[in-house]
Amino acid sequence: MNRQAQAVILLLLGGAVIRASVTDLYLRYVKEGLRPFLIAAGLLLVAAAIMTLWYELRPAAPRALAPTGDPGGAPAGGDGAAVDGGVPAGGSVDVPDVGAGGPADGSGAGHDGHGHAHHEPRVGWLLILPVLGLLLVAPPALGSYAAGQAGTALSSQQQSDYPPLPEGDPVQVSVLDYASRALFDRGTSIGDRRVQLTGFIATGPDGQPILARMVLSCCAADGRPVKLGLTGDVPAGLPDDSWVEVTGRYSDRLGRDPVNDAEIPYLEVESWRQVPVPKRPYD
């Protein structure tokens, strides 16, 4: 893979990352807090691509004038004027290690020949894959398959004092919040309030539909499900991965997740409706 091709790949990768982070696509894969870093990294990749192309396409003229690879001299002077603001302009012509200047420049003049074939990383071709993944495929957020593979995430934290639920009837809570209150506080802080939560449908261990939502701490590779059993008006006839908004009350029934032997709290469903995939698919 030669330098121009590398520049194109960097441009594509940077473009794909920027596109994913200015739309909401990135929320399927990582936490919201990463957005500024993603944009900055994408811009840097684009800058690296542009600078590579700039240096690749520009020095053709000076080298044609001095085909023997005149050390320092004309190409370096020309580049000194071209470097961007981040580079100390005065030092750009100075070679830190004078002894290495001559031979290095000599091989640099020859790199059009063997440099491309041997010194450029062929493994870089693989970077097309994440570009395709982001631009062409854009896989959906983790869903019921991943939820079935992993045990429910609520098994360790033993917090017991929960603040009272916010105002509202029904009150909007996250699946994670409801499940922790139901499990560790045995529903005391929920009382008989009506709660409304949004998650996707997955098939539980007993074949019944359960409500699940994935929790991320960093990226989808560490995504873990929070699972809720459903009783009462259970959403029926929906395929896995359908997103629903359910309204209901606390139920003291508990199930067990066979995957990691952790307890799964239940929700007494009063009503439910199908909703589109939310902008933030993870809790």
Add this chain to the structure above:
Amino acid sequence: MTTDTDRAVPGEPGGRASAGGVDTGTRPPDPAGAEPPRRWLGDRIGSVEILAALLIILIIFREPIAAALDDPRVQTWTTVFVSIMVQAVPFLVFGVLLSAVIAVFVPRSFWAKALPRHPALAVPAASAAGVVLPGCECGSVPIAGSLIRRGVTPAAALAFLLAAPAVNPIVLTATAVAFPNNPEMVLARGVASLIVAMIMGWLWLRLGRTEWIRMPRRPELDDASRGRAFWAAVRHDVTHAGGFLVLGAMAAASINVLVPERWLQTLADNPWLSILALALLAVLLSLCSEADAFVAASLSQFSLTSRLVFLVVGPMVDLKLISMQAGVFGRRFAFRFAPTTFVVALLVAVGAGAVLL
């Protein structure tokens, strides 16, 4: 797959390589490289043309490709793979940027002044330097490569490589948040990781051979124009380390999809087996060191010591790191360094768990 690391001739016998530096630039030009490679159709079809053709084909066949990805397993694999890459890209890019600054703008004399002269003392100094650099492991590999290139003794650079992702403030804070009821976990993780980094640095001083590290020759770093050298370093490191990151991410995504958590349940009951199982899981999952504490917290069926092993091994040895190290330092290095680090990290973490947890 790799660059010229495999075909590089050994450093000059008894030459300056024995001074602790690694021979990167003085390789005599090999005869094969002197003549330009034969290309079919002259110079017409290069990488750019292949790339363009590939992209056009992929866009044309977009529908069948999307249909093939419809299986939930393949879909989950793709999601996990893309998300590992998206998560790692900022860390990779900033690590590469820092390593390019080190390679191009920081003079060699700076490291001679900044680090203790004696290599055995430079190791703890470099490990401690890892504490202040918030980053994850994807960024620290190219940084360590640059340090070695700039004449830092490999022992110190390797100690930095191991310590930086494991003991920086972000990672320790994440650990504290993930284990609210076990604050001793933070201490145990920090202490054990520092000890492993220093042991590995000292082990390298005693047993390491500089010829194991084969860093590709990088003539562009000596370019007369620093701007050109800087961007050449960025371009090279992103495609090189990034390519190996893709390999590692694919492996980690496969493990993530193929190994169901149920299997772990049966291992958790045996204390010794559980330690070994979580150590291997840390290698296979290749989680970002900023996230692994949360995963460890969710593996509640396992003992605290085995979860400490998971947290100490993970940032130091995992699939994507082995892949990146093989690319940056050469395969002979990676295949010796990674297993040794694994064993040392496992033993130290078990010891720290016995004392502190």
